[in-house]
Amino acid sequence: MNSDIEKSLERQTLRQPRAVLDERVFSLLKEEEEEIGLGERGVETEKPMGGWVIFGSAMAAMIGLLITGWVVLGEGGWWGVKSGPVDSPDVVSRDDGTGDGKNAIGAPVSDAVSPVEFVNHVSAVEPGEVIYLTNQMPVRTVRYQAVETRRWVDEKNNIRIEMTIPREDIHLIPMNLD
Amino acid sequence: MNQSLADIYAGHRQGLFTLALSVTRDADQAEDAVHDAFARLVRTKPQIDGDMTAYVFAAVRNAAMDQVRQRGRAPVTVETVFDHAAAAPEIGPELTALDSERDRLIRNALEALPDDQREIVVMKIYGGLTFGQIGEALDLPLQTVASRYRRTLGQMRRQMESLV
Structure with a gap:
Protein backbone atom coordinates (compact mmCIF):
# COMPACT_ATOMS: atom_id res chain seq x y z
CA MET A 1 0.00 0.00 0.00
CA ASN A 2 2.83 2.35 0.86
CA SER A 3 5.39 0.77 -1.41
CA ASP A 4 5.52 3.88 -3.61
CA ILE A 5 6.44 5.99 -0.57
CA GLU A 6 9.10 3.47 0.38
CA LYS A 7 10.52 3.48 -3.14
CA SER A 8 10.65 7.27 -3.17
CA LEU A 9 12.48 7.27 0.14
CA GLU A 10 14.92 4.61 -1.05
CA ARG A 11 15.68 6.67 -4.15
CA GLN A 12 16.91 9.69 -2.19
CA THR A 13 20.61 10.50 -1.99
CA LEU A 14 21.73 10.47 1.61
CA ARG A 15 24.32 12.62 3.21
CA GLN A 16 27.39 10.49 3.79
CA PRO A 17 29.77 10.47 6.73
CA ARG A 18 33.27 11.73 6.05
CA ALA A 19 36.14 9.33 5.50
CA VAL A 20 37.61 10.42 8.83
CA LEU A 21 34.79 8.57 10.62
CA ASP A 22 35.92 5.29 9.06
CA GLU A 23 39.44 5.94 10.26
CA ARG A 24 38.25 6.77 13.76
CA VAL A 25 36.06 3.69 14.08
CA PHE A 26 38.53 1.31 12.48
CA SER A 27 41.33 2.56 14.69
CA LEU A 28 39.11 1.80 17.72
CA LEU A 29 38.43 -1.69 16.44
CA LYS A 30 42.11 -2.23 15.71
CA GLU A 31 43.00 -1.20 19.26
CA GLU A 32 40.53 -3.77 20.51
CA GLU A 33 42.17 -6.50 18.42
CA GLU A 34 45.59 -5.59 19.75
CA GLU A 35 44.24 -5.70 23.29
CA ILE A 36 43.04 -9.25 22.82
CA GLY A 37 46.37 -10.36 21.42
CA LEU A 38 45.76 -10.26 17.70
CA GLY A 39 48.13 -7.44 17.01
CA GLU A 40 50.76 -9.62 15.41
CA ARG A 41 48.34 -10.86 12.84
CA GLY A 42 47.32 -7.27 12.25
CA VAL A 43 50.94 -6.45 11.45
CA GLU A 44 50.91 -9.27 8.96
CA THR A 45 48.45 -7.29 6.86
CA GLU A 46 51.13 -4.72 6.20
CA LYS A 47 53.16 -7.28 4.28
CA PRO A 48 52.87 -7.65 0.53
CA MET A 49 50.75 -10.39 -0.94
CA GLY A 50 53.69 -12.78 -0.85
CA GLY A 51 53.31 -12.83 2.91
CA TRP A 52 49.67 -13.71 2.48
CA VAL A 53 50.52 -16.64 0.25
CA ILE A 54 52.82 -17.97 2.98
CA PHE A 55 50.18 -17.30 5.63
CA GLY A 56 47.51 -19.01 3.53
CA SER A 57 49.78 -21.96 2.83
CA ALA A 58 50.56 -22.35 6.51
CA MET A 59 46.86 -22.31 7.33
CA ALA A 60 46.13 -24.82 4.58
CA ALA A 61 48.82 -27.06 6.01
CA MET A 62 47.19 -26.69 9.42
CA ILE A 63 43.86 -27.79 7.96
CA GLY A 64 45.58 -30.78 6.42
CA LEU A 65 47.15 -31.65 9.75
CA LEU A 66 43.87 -31.35 11.56
CA ILE A 67 42.11 -33.57 9.07
CA THR A 68 44.99 -36.04 9.14
CA GLY A 69 44.90 -36.03 12.92
CA TRP A 70 41.25 -36.83 12.76
CA VAL A 71 41.88 -39.70 10.36
CA VAL A 72 44.51 -41.17 12.67
CA LEU A 73 42.16 -40.75 15.61
CA GLY A 74 39.53 -42.60 13.69
CA GLU A 75 41.84 -45.47 12.80
CA GLY A 76 44.14 -45.97 15.71
CA GLY A 77 43.08 -43.80 18.58
CA TRP A 78 45.44 -41.23 20.10
CA TRP A 79 45.63 -39.89 23.61
CA GLY A 80 43.61 -42.74 24.92
CA VAL A 81 40.69 -41.87 22.70
CA LYS A 82 38.83 -44.89 21.60
CA SER A 83 38.68 -45.09 17.85
CA GLY A 84 35.31 -45.32 16.25
CA PRO A 85 33.12 -44.31 13.40
CA VAL A 86 33.23 -40.68 12.45
CA ASP A 87 31.75 -38.94 9.50
CA SER A 88 31.52 -35.42 8.28
CA PRO A 89 30.03 -34.64 4.90
CA ASP A 90 32.20 -31.54 4.60
CA VAL A 91 35.48 -33.30 5.24
CA VAL A 92 35.22 -36.67 3.55
CA SER A 93 32.63 -38.28 1.38
CA ARG A 94 30.23 -40.62 3.08
CA ASP A 95 30.95 -43.38 0.65
CA ASP A 96 33.90 -43.98 -1.63
CA GLY A 97 31.77 -45.78 -4.17
CA THR A 98 33.17 -49.24 -3.51
CA GLY A 99 29.88 -50.33 -2.11
CA ASP A 100 31.34 -51.59 1.16
CA GLY A 101 29.66 -48.93 3.25
CA LYS A 102 32.92 -47.22 4.11
CA ASN A 103 34.08 -43.79 3.17
CA ALA A 104 37.25 -42.87 1.31
CA ILE A 105 39.48 -43.27 4.35
CA GLY A 106 38.15 -46.62 5.27
CA ALA A 107 36.20 -45.57 8.32
CA TYR A 144 39.09 -8.06 6.62
CA GLN A 145 41.01 -11.09 7.75
CA ALA A 146 38.91 -13.72 9.36
CA VAL A 147 39.38 -17.24 10.54
CA GLU A 148 36.47 -19.61 10.17
CA THR A 149 36.46 -22.48 12.57
CA ARG A 150 34.15 -25.45 12.11
CA ARG A 151 33.86 -28.10 14.76
CA TRP A 152 32.24 -31.47 14.71
CA VAL A 153 31.87 -33.51 17.85
CA ASP A 154 31.30 -37.23 18.09
CA GLU A 155 30.37 -37.50 21.73
CA LYS A 156 29.73 -41.19 21.49
CA ASN A 157 33.33 -41.90 20.63
CA ASN A 158 34.77 -38.85 22.39
CA ILE A 159 36.20 -37.39 19.20
CA ARG A 160 36.36 -33.74 18.32
CA ILE A 161 37.21 -32.51 14.85
CA GLU A 162 38.17 -28.94 14.11
CA MET A 163 38.82 -27.35 10.74
CA THR A 164 40.27 -23.86 10.54
CA ILE A 165 40.02 -21.87 7.34
CA PRO A 166 41.60 -18.42 6.90
CA ARG A 167 39.64 -15.94 4.84
CA GLU A 168 40.39 -12.52 3.48
CA ASP A 169 37.74 -10.14 2.16
CA ILE A 170 38.19 -6.71 0.66
CA HIS A 171 35.19 -4.44 1.28
CA LEU A 172 34.68 -1.30 -0.80
CA ILE A 173 33.01 1.44 1.22
CA PRO A 174 31.58 4.35 -0.79
CA MET A 175 32.77 7.65 0.55
CA ASN A 176 32.35 11.34 0.26
CA LEU A 177 35.63 13.21 -0.10
CA ASP A 178 34.59 16.55 1.36
CA MET B 1 29.14 -12.36 19.33
CA ASN B 2 28.22 -13.99 16.07
CA GLN B 3 28.84 -10.82 14.14
CA SER B 4 31.83 -8.63 14.81
CA LEU B 5 31.58 -4.90 15.33
CA ALA B 6 33.72 -4.41 12.25
CA ASP B 7 31.29 -6.39 10.13
CA ILE B 8 28.35 -4.41 11.48
CA TYR B 9 30.09 -1.09 10.88
CA ALA B 10 31.06 -2.04 7.33
CA GLY B 11 27.58 -3.28 6.54
CA HIS B 12 25.57 -0.52 8.23
CA ARG B 13 27.90 2.46 8.14
CA GLN B 14 25.49 4.64 6.18
CA GLY B 15 22.43 3.56 8.16
CA LEU B 16 24.12 4.20 11.50
CA PHE B 17 25.27 7.64 10.43
CA THR B 18 21.86 8.50 9.00
CA LEU B 19 20.15 7.45 12.22
CA ALA B 20 22.57 9.55 14.27
CA LEU B 21 22.09 12.50 11.93
CA SER B 22 18.32 12.21 12.14
CA VAL B 23 18.63 12.57 15.92
CA THR B 24 21.32 15.24 16.20
CA ARG B 25 20.51 17.21 13.01
CA ASP B 26 24.20 18.01 12.91
CA ALA B 27 26.65 15.98 10.80
CA ASP B 28 29.67 16.52 13.04
CA GLN B 29 27.74 15.45 16.10
CA ALA B 30 26.34 12.49 14.20
CA GLU B 31 29.86 11.31 13.41
CA ASP B 32 30.86 11.83 17.03
CA ALA B 33 27.84 9.81 18.12
CA VAL B 34 28.78 6.85 15.88
CA HIS B 35 32.35 7.02 17.12
CA ASP B 36 31.32 7.31 20.78
CA ALA B 37 28.94 4.38 20.46
CA PHE B 38 31.65 2.12 19.04
CA ALA B 39 34.13 3.35 21.63
CA ARG B 40 31.66 2.41 24.35
CA LEU B 41 31.00 -0.99 22.79
CA VAL B 42 34.72 -1.70 22.47
CA ARG B 43 35.34 -0.59 26.04
CA THR B 44 32.46 -2.40 27.72
CA LYS B 45 32.39 -5.53 25.53
CA PRO B 46 28.74 -6.24 26.34
CA GLN B 47 27.43 -9.80 26.21
CA ILE B 48 24.49 -9.62 23.82
CA ASP B 49 21.73 -12.20 23.97
CA GLY B 50 19.68 -10.66 21.19
CA ASP B 51 20.48 -9.23 17.81
CA MET B 52 23.91 -7.60 17.69
CA THR B 53 23.02 -5.25 14.83
CA ALA B 54 19.96 -3.99 16.70
CA TYR B 55 22.13 -3.46 19.77
CA VAL B 56 24.63 -1.36 17.80
CA PHE B 57 21.83 0.77 16.33
CA ALA B 58 20.47 1.30 19.84
CA ALA B 59 23.95 2.28 21.05
CA VAL B 60 24.35 4.82 18.25
CA ARG B 61 20.89 6.26 18.90
CA ASN B 62 21.66 6.63 22.62
CA ALA B 63 25.00 8.26 21.84
CA ALA B 64 23.25 10.67 19.46
CA MET B 65 20.75 11.57 22.16
CA ASP B 66 23.66 12.16 24.55
CA GLN B 67 25.14 14.52 21.98
CA VAL B 68 21.87 16.45 21.83
CA ARG B 69 21.68 16.63 25.62
CA GLN B 70 25.27 17.84 25.90
CA ARG B 71 24.63 20.49 23.26
CA GLY B 72 21.70 21.74 25.30
CA ARG B 73 20.25 23.84 22.50
CA ALA B 74 19.02 23.48 18.97
CA PRO B 75 21.74 23.42 16.29
CA VAL B 76 22.39 26.72 14.53
CA THR B 77 21.72 25.07 11.20
CA VAL B 78 19.42 22.07 11.09
CA GLU B 79 20.97 19.51 8.79
CA THR B 80 18.87 16.87 7.11
CA VAL B 81 19.76 13.28 6.37
CA PHE B 82 19.55 14.00 2.65
CA ASP B 83 22.35 15.24 0.46
CA HIS B 84 20.72 18.22 -1.19
CA ALA B 85 23.98 19.11 -2.89
CA ALA B 86 24.05 15.82 -4.78
CA ALA B 87 23.13 16.03 -8.42
CA ALA B 88 19.44 15.40 -8.93
CA PRO B 89 18.72 12.23 -10.87
CA GLU B 90 18.22 12.93 -14.53
CA ILE B 91 14.64 13.23 -15.52
CA GLY B 92 13.82 10.60 -18.07
CA PRO B 93 11.37 7.87 -18.89
CA GLU B 94 11.78 6.36 -15.43
CA LEU B 95 11.75 9.59 -13.46
CA THR B 96 9.33 12.29 -14.47
CA ALA B 97 9.20 15.88 -13.29
CA LEU B 98 6.26 14.85 -11.16
CA ASP B 99 8.39 12.20 -9.48
CA SER B 100 11.06 14.78 -8.84
CA GLU B 101 8.59 17.09 -7.13
CA ARG B 102 7.18 14.16 -5.23
CA ASP B 103 10.68 13.31 -4.00
CA ARG B 104 11.15 16.83 -2.71
CA LEU B 105 7.86 16.62 -0.83
CA ILE B 106 8.70 13.25 0.63
CA ARG B 107 12.06 14.51 1.88
CA ASN B 108 10.29 17.40 3.59
CA ALA B 109 7.64 15.07 4.99
CA LEU B 110 10.27 12.81 6.55
CA GLU B 111 12.11 15.71 8.10
CA ALA B 112 8.87 17.07 9.55
CA LEU B 113 8.01 13.83 11.36
CA PRO B 114 8.26 13.60 15.15
CA ASP B 115 11.57 12.05 16.26
CA ASP B 116 10.15 8.68 17.29
CA GLN B 117 8.40 8.18 13.95
CA ARG B 118 11.33 9.42 11.87
CA GLU B 119 13.73 7.08 13.66
CA ILE B 120 11.62 4.04 12.79
CA VAL B 121 11.45 5.02 9.12
CA VAL B 122 15.19 5.73 9.01
CA MET B 123 16.07 2.43 10.64
CA LYS B 124 13.76 0.52 8.29
CA ILE B 125 14.51 2.25 4.99
CA TYR B 126 18.10 3.42 5.43
CA GLY B 127 19.30 1.02 8.11
CA GLY B 128 17.78 -2.03 6.46
CA LEU B 129 16.58 -3.38 9.80
CA THR B 130 13.64 -5.71 10.22
CA PHE B 131 10.72 -4.72 12.42
CA GLY B 132 12.01 -7.21 14.96
CA GLN B 133 15.44 -5.57 15.03
CA ILE B 134 13.91 -2.09 15.30
CA GLY B 135 11.77 -3.37 18.17
CA GLU B 136 14.89 -4.62 19.94
CA ALA B 137 16.73 -1.36 19.34
CA LEU B 138 13.86 0.78 20.62
CA ASP B 139 12.61 -1.70 23.22
CA LEU B 140 9.20 -1.87 21.61
CA PRO B 141 7.06 -4.86 20.61
CA LEU B 142 7.36 -5.87 16.96
CA GLN B 143 3.67 -5.22 16.28
CA THR B 144 3.95 -1.72 17.70
CA VAL B 145 6.90 -0.95 15.43
CA ALA B 146 5.15 -2.38 12.36
CA SER B 147 1.91 -0.51 12.97
CA ARG B 148 3.72 2.73 13.80
CA TYR B 149 5.77 2.42 10.61
CA ARG B 150 2.68 1.87 8.45
CA ARG B 151 0.85 4.69 10.19
CA THR B 152 3.79 7.02 9.62
CA LEU B 153 3.99 6.26 5.90
CA GLY B 154 0.23 6.84 5.66
CA GLN B 155 0.67 10.14 7.44
CA MET B 156 3.42 11.14 5.00
CA ARG B 157 1.18 10.21 2.08
CA ARG B 158 -1.68 12.34 3.37
CA GLN B 159 0.65 15.26 3.99
CA MET B 160 1.99 15.05 0.46
CA GLU B 161 -1.46 14.72 -1.09
CA SER B 162 -2.61 17.81 0.75
CA LEU B 163 0.24 19.78 -0.81
CA VAL B 164 -0.10 18.53 -4.40
Whole structure:
Protein backbone atom coordinates (compact mmCIF):
# COMPACT_ATOMS: atom_id res chain seq x y z
CA MET A 1 0.00 0.00 0.00
CA ASN A 2 2.83 2.35 0.86
CA SER A 3 5.39 0.77 -1.41
CA ASP A 4 5.52 3.88 -3.61
CA ILE A 5 6.44 5.99 -0.57
CA GLU A 6 9.10 3.47 0.38
CA LYS A 7 10.52 3.48 -3.14
CA SER A 8 10.65 7.27 -3.17
CA LEU A 9 12.48 7.27 0.14
CA GLU A 10 14.92 4.61 -1.05
CA ARG A 11 15.68 6.67 -4.15
CA GLN A 12 16.91 9.69 -2.19
CA THR A 13 20.61 10.50 -1.99
CA LEU A 14 21.73 10.47 1.61
CA ARG A 15 24.32 12.62 3.21
CA GLN A 16 27.39 10.49 3.79
CA PRO A 17 29.77 10.47 6.73
CA ARG A 18 33.27 11.73 6.05
CA ALA A 19 36.14 9.33 5.50
CA VAL A 20 37.61 10.42 8.83
CA LEU A 21 34.79 8.57 10.62
CA ASP A 22 35.92 5.29 9.06
CA GLU A 23 39.44 5.94 10.26
CA ARG A 24 38.25 6.77 13.76
CA VAL A 25 36.06 3.69 14.08
CA PHE A 26 38.53 1.31 12.48
CA SER A 27 41.33 2.56 14.69
CA LEU A 28 39.11 1.80 17.72
CA LEU A 29 38.43 -1.69 16.44
CA LYS A 30 42.11 -2.23 15.71
CA GLU A 31 43.00 -1.20 19.26
CA GLU A 32 40.53 -3.77 20.51
CA GLU A 33 42.17 -6.50 18.42
CA GLU A 34 45.59 -5.59 19.75
CA GLU A 35 44.24 -5.70 23.29
CA ILE A 36 43.04 -9.25 22.82
CA GLY A 37 46.37 -10.36 21.42
CA LEU A 38 45.76 -10.26 17.70
CA GLY A 39 48.13 -7.44 17.01
CA GLU A 40 50.76 -9.62 15.41
CA ARG A 41 48.34 -10.86 12.84
CA GLY A 42 47.32 -7.27 12.25
CA VAL A 43 50.94 -6.45 11.45
CA GLU A 44 50.91 -9.27 8.96
CA THR A 45 48.45 -7.29 6.86
CA GLU A 46 51.13 -4.72 6.20
CA LYS A 47 53.16 -7.28 4.28
CA PRO A 48 52.87 -7.65 0.53
CA MET A 49 50.75 -10.39 -0.94
CA GLY A 50 53.69 -12.78 -0.85
CA GLY A 51 53.31 -12.83 2.91
CA TRP A 52 49.67 -13.71 2.48
CA VAL A 53 50.52 -16.64 0.25
CA ILE A 54 52.82 -17.97 2.98
CA PHE A 55 50.18 -17.30 5.63
CA GLY A 56 47.51 -19.01 3.53
CA SER A 57 49.78 -21.96 2.83
CA ALA A 58 50.56 -22.35 6.51
CA MET A 59 46.86 -22.31 7.33
CA ALA A 60 46.13 -24.82 4.58
CA ALA A 61 48.82 -27.06 6.01
CA MET A 62 47.19 -26.69 9.42
CA ILE A 63 43.86 -27.79 7.96
CA GLY A 64 45.58 -30.78 6.42
CA LEU A 65 47.15 -31.65 9.75
CA LEU A 66 43.87 -31.35 11.56
CA ILE A 67 42.11 -33.57 9.07
CA THR A 68 44.99 -36.04 9.14
CA GLY A 69 44.90 -36.03 12.92
CA TRP A 70 41.25 -36.83 12.76
CA VAL A 71 41.88 -39.70 10.36
CA VAL A 72 44.51 -41.17 12.67
CA LEU A 73 42.16 -40.75 15.61
CA GLY A 74 39.53 -42.60 13.69
CA GLU A 75 41.84 -45.47 12.80
CA GLY A 76 44.14 -45.97 15.71
CA GLY A 77 43.08 -43.80 18.58
CA TRP A 78 45.44 -41.23 20.10
CA TRP A 79 45.63 -39.89 23.61
CA GLY A 80 43.61 -42.74 24.92
CA VAL A 81 40.69 -41.87 22.70
CA LYS A 82 38.83 -44.89 21.60
CA SER A 83 38.68 -45.09 17.85
CA GLY A 84 35.31 -45.32 16.25
CA PRO A 85 33.12 -44.31 13.40
CA VAL A 86 33.23 -40.68 12.45
CA ASP A 87 31.75 -38.94 9.50
CA SER A 88 31.52 -35.42 8.28
CA PRO A 89 30.03 -34.64 4.90
CA ASP A 90 32.20 -31.54 4.60
CA VAL A 91 35.48 -33.30 5.24
CA VAL A 92 35.22 -36.67 3.55
CA SER A 93 32.63 -38.28 1.38
CA ARG A 94 30.23 -40.62 3.08
CA ASP A 95 30.95 -43.38 0.65
CA ASP A 96 33.90 -43.98 -1.63
CA GLY A 97 31.77 -45.78 -4.17
CA THR A 98 33.17 -49.24 -3.51
CA GLY A 99 29.88 -50.33 -2.11
CA ASP A 100 31.34 -51.59 1.16
CA GLY A 101 29.66 -48.93 3.25
CA LYS A 102 32.92 -47.22 4.11
CA ASN A 103 34.08 -43.79 3.17
CA ALA A 104 37.25 -42.87 1.31
CA ILE A 105 39.48 -43.27 4.35
CA GLY A 106 38.15 -46.62 5.27
CA ALA A 107 36.20 -45.57 8.32
CA PRO A 108 32.71 -46.94 8.68
CA VAL A 109 30.02 -44.31 8.10
CA SER A 110 28.19 -43.12 11.19
CA ASP A 111 25.47 -40.63 11.97
CA ALA A 112 26.76 -40.08 15.49
CA VAL A 113 28.51 -36.77 14.72
CA SER A 114 26.70 -33.76 16.14
CA PRO A 115 25.90 -30.72 13.99
CA VAL A 116 28.65 -28.37 12.94
CA GLU A 117 29.61 -25.57 15.27
CA PHE A 118 30.67 -22.53 13.25
CA VAL A 119 32.69 -19.56 14.50
CA ASN A 120 33.79 -16.70 12.27
CA HIS A 121 36.42 -14.66 14.05
CA VAL A 122 37.62 -11.44 12.44
CA SER A 123 41.29 -11.24 13.26
CA ALA A 124 42.23 -7.97 11.58
CA VAL A 125 40.57 -4.98 9.96
CA GLU A 126 42.77 -2.72 7.89
CA PRO A 127 41.46 0.42 6.22
CA GLY A 128 43.35 0.85 2.97
CA GLU A 129 43.70 3.43 0.27
CA VAL A 130 40.96 5.29 -1.54
CA ILE A 131 40.40 4.10 -5.09
CA TYR A 132 38.05 5.24 -7.81
CA LEU A 133 35.63 2.92 -9.52
CA THR A 134 34.98 3.18 -13.24
CA ASN A 135 32.09 5.58 -12.58
CA GLN A 136 34.54 7.80 -10.65
CA MET A 137 32.92 6.95 -7.34
CA PRO A 138 35.55 7.11 -4.57
CA VAL A 139 35.63 4.04 -2.33
CA ARG A 140 37.85 3.08 0.54
CA THR A 141 39.24 -0.42 0.56
CA VAL A 142 38.96 -2.18 3.88
CA ARG A 143 40.65 -5.55 4.25
CA TYR A 144 39.09 -8.06 6.62
CA GLN A 145 41.01 -11.09 7.75
CA ALA A 146 38.91 -13.72 9.36
CA VAL A 147 39.38 -17.24 10.54
CA GLU A 148 36.47 -19.61 10.17
CA THR A 149 36.46 -22.48 12.57
CA ARG A 150 34.15 -25.45 12.11
CA ARG A 151 33.86 -28.10 14.76
CA TRP A 152 32.24 -31.47 14.71
CA VAL A 153 31.87 -33.51 17.85
CA ASP A 154 31.30 -37.23 18.09
CA GLU A 155 30.37 -37.50 21.73
CA LYS A 156 29.73 -41.19 21.49
CA ASN A 157 33.33 -41.90 20.63
CA ASN A 158 34.77 -38.85 22.39
CA ILE A 159 36.20 -37.39 19.20
CA ARG A 160 36.36 -33.74 18.32
CA ILE A 161 37.21 -32.51 14.85
CA GLU A 162 38.17 -28.94 14.11
CA MET A 163 38.82 -27.35 10.74
CA THR A 164 40.27 -23.86 10.54
CA ILE A 165 40.02 -21.87 7.34
CA PRO A 166 41.60 -18.42 6.90
CA ARG A 167 39.64 -15.94 4.84
CA GLU A 168 40.39 -12.52 3.48
CA ASP A 169 37.74 -10.14 2.16
CA ILE A 170 38.19 -6.71 0.66
CA HIS A 171 35.19 -4.44 1.28
CA LEU A 172 34.68 -1.30 -0.80
CA ILE A 173 33.01 1.44 1.22
CA PRO A 174 31.58 4.35 -0.79
CA MET A 175 32.77 7.65 0.55
CA ASN A 176 32.35 11.34 0.26
CA LEU A 177 35.63 13.21 -0.10
CA ASP A 178 34.59 16.55 1.36
CA MET B 1 29.14 -12.36 19.33
CA ASN B 2 28.22 -13.99 16.07
CA GLN B 3 28.84 -10.82 14.14
CA SER B 4 31.83 -8.63 14.81
CA LEU B 5 31.58 -4.90 15.33
CA ALA B 6 33.72 -4.41 12.25
CA ASP B 7 31.29 -6.39 10.13
CA ILE B 8 28.35 -4.41 11.48
CA TYR B 9 30.09 -1.09 10.88
CA ALA B 10 31.06 -2.04 7.33
CA GLY B 11 27.58 -3.28 6.54
CA HIS B 12 25.57 -0.52 8.23
CA ARG B 13 27.90 2.46 8.14
CA GLN B 14 25.49 4.64 6.18
CA GLY B 15 22.43 3.56 8.16
CA LEU B 16 24.12 4.20 11.50
CA PHE B 17 25.27 7.64 10.43
CA THR B 18 21.86 8.50 9.00
CA LEU B 19 20.15 7.45 12.22
CA ALA B 20 22.57 9.55 14.27
CA LEU B 21 22.09 12.50 11.93
CA SER B 22 18.32 12.21 12.14
CA VAL B 23 18.63 12.57 15.92
CA THR B 24 21.32 15.24 16.20
CA ARG B 25 20.51 17.21 13.01
CA ASP B 26 24.20 18.01 12.91
CA ALA B 27 26.65 15.98 10.80
CA ASP B 28 29.67 16.52 13.04
CA GLN B 29 27.74 15.45 16.10
CA ALA B 30 26.34 12.49 14.20
CA GLU B 31 29.86 11.31 13.41
CA ASP B 32 30.86 11.83 17.03
CA ALA B 33 27.84 9.81 18.12
CA VAL B 34 28.78 6.85 15.88
CA HIS B 35 32.35 7.02 17.12
CA ASP B 36 31.32 7.31 20.78
CA ALA B 37 28.94 4.38 20.46
CA PHE B 38 31.65 2.12 19.04
CA ALA B 39 34.13 3.35 21.63
CA ARG B 40 31.66 2.41 24.35
CA LEU B 41 31.00 -0.99 22.79
CA VAL B 42 34.72 -1.70 22.47
CA ARG B 43 35.34 -0.59 26.04
CA THR B 44 32.46 -2.40 27.72
CA LYS B 45 32.39 -5.53 25.53
CA PRO B 46 28.74 -6.24 26.34
CA GLN B 47 27.43 -9.80 26.21
CA ILE B 48 24.49 -9.62 23.82
CA ASP B 49 21.73 -12.20 23.97
CA GLY B 50 19.68 -10.66 21.19
CA ASP B 51 20.48 -9.23 17.81
CA MET B 52 23.91 -7.60 17.69
CA THR B 53 23.02 -5.25 14.83
CA ALA B 54 19.96 -3.99 16.70
CA TYR B 55 22.13 -3.46 19.77
CA VAL B 56 24.63 -1.36 17.80
CA PHE B 57 21.83 0.77 16.33
CA ALA B 58 20.47 1.30 19.84
CA ALA B 59 23.95 2.28 21.05
CA VAL B 60 24.35 4.82 18.25
CA ARG B 61 20.89 6.26 18.90
CA ASN B 62 21.66 6.63 22.62
CA ALA B 63 25.00 8.26 21.84
CA ALA B 64 23.25 10.67 19.46
CA MET B 65 20.75 11.57 22.16
CA ASP B 66 23.66 12.16 24.55
CA GLN B 67 25.14 14.52 21.98
CA VAL B 68 21.87 16.45 21.83
CA ARG B 69 21.68 16.63 25.62
CA GLN B 70 25.27 17.84 25.90
CA ARG B 71 24.63 20.49 23.26
CA GLY B 72 21.70 21.74 25.30
CA ARG B 73 20.25 23.84 22.50
CA ALA B 74 19.02 23.48 18.97
CA PRO B 75 21.74 23.42 16.29
CA VAL B 76 22.39 26.72 14.53
CA THR B 77 21.72 25.07 11.20
CA VAL B 78 19.42 22.07 11.09
CA GLU B 79 20.97 19.51 8.79
CA THR B 80 18.87 16.87 7.11
CA VAL B 81 19.76 13.28 6.37
CA PHE B 82 19.55 14.00 2.65
CA ASP B 83 22.35 15.24 0.46
CA HIS B 84 20.72 18.22 -1.19
CA ALA B 85 23.98 19.11 -2.89
CA ALA B 86 24.05 15.82 -4.78
CA ALA B 87 23.13 16.03 -8.42
CA ALA B 88 19.44 15.40 -8.93
CA PRO B 89 18.72 12.23 -10.87
CA GLU B 90 18.22 12.93 -14.53
CA ILE B 91 14.64 13.23 -15.52
CA GLY B 92 13.82 10.60 -18.07
CA PRO B 93 11.37 7.87 -18.89
CA GLU B 94 11.78 6.36 -15.43
CA LEU B 95 11.75 9.59 -13.46
CA THR B 96 9.33 12.29 -14.47
CA ALA B 97 9.20 15.88 -13.29
CA LEU B 98 6.26 14.85 -11.16
CA ASP B 99 8.39 12.20 -9.48
CA SER B 100 11.06 14.78 -8.84
CA GLU B 101 8.59 17.09 -7.13
CA ARG B 102 7.18 14.16 -5.23
CA ASP B 103 10.68 13.31 -4.00
CA ARG B 104 11.15 16.83 -2.71
CA LEU B 105 7.86 16.62 -0.83
CA ILE B 106 8.70 13.25 0.63
CA ARG B 107 12.06 14.51 1.88
CA ASN B 108 10.29 17.40 3.59
CA ALA B 109 7.64 15.07 4.99
CA LEU B 110 10.27 12.81 6.55
CA GLU B 111 12.11 15.71 8.10
CA ALA B 112 8.87 17.07 9.55
CA LEU B 113 8.01 13.83 11.36
CA PRO B 114 8.26 13.60 15.15
CA ASP B 115 11.57 12.05 16.26
CA ASP B 116 10.15 8.68 17.29
CA GLN B 117 8.40 8.18 13.95
CA ARG B 118 11.33 9.42 11.87
CA GLU B 119 13.73 7.08 13.66
CA ILE B 120 11.62 4.04 12.79
CA VAL B 121 11.45 5.02 9.12
CA VAL B 122 15.19 5.73 9.01
CA MET B 123 16.07 2.43 10.64
CA LYS B 124 13.76 0.52 8.29
CA ILE B 125 14.51 2.25 4.99
CA TYR B 126 18.10 3.42 5.43
CA GLY B 127 19.30 1.02 8.11
CA GLY B 128 17.78 -2.03 6.46
CA LEU B 129 16.58 -3.38 9.80
CA THR B 130 13.64 -5.71 10.22
CA PHE B 131 10.72 -4.72 12.42
CA GLY B 132 12.01 -7.21 14.96
CA GLN B 133 15.44 -5.57 15.03
CA ILE B 134 13.91 -2.09 15.30
CA GLY B 135 11.77 -3.37 18.17
CA GLU B 136 14.89 -4.62 19.94
CA ALA B 137 16.73 -1.36 19.34
CA LEU B 138 13.86 0.78 20.62
CA ASP B 139 12.61 -1.70 23.22
CA LEU B 140 9.20 -1.87 21.61
CA PRO B 141 7.06 -4.86 20.61
CA LEU B 142 7.36 -5.87 16.96
CA GLN B 143 3.67 -5.22 16.28
CA THR B 144 3.95 -1.72 17.70
CA VAL B 145 6.90 -0.95 15.43
CA ALA B 146 5.15 -2.38 12.36
CA SER B 147 1.91 -0.51 12.97
CA ARG B 148 3.72 2.73 13.80
CA TYR B 149 5.77 2.42 10.61
CA ARG B 150 2.68 1.87 8.45
CA ARG B 151 0.85 4.69 10.19
CA THR B 152 3.79 7.02 9.62
CA LEU B 153 3.99 6.26 5.90
CA GLY B 154 0.23 6.84 5.66
CA GLN B 155 0.67 10.14 7.44
CA MET B 156 3.42 11.14 5.00
CA ARG B 157 1.18 10.21 2.08
CA ARG B 158 -1.68 12.34 3.37
CA GLN B 159 0.65 15.26 3.99
CA MET B 160 1.99 15.05 0.46
CA GLU B 161 -1.46 14.72 -1.09
CA SER B 162 -2.61 17.81 0.75
CA LEU B 163 0.24 19.78 -0.81
CA VAL B 164 -0.10 18.53 -4.40
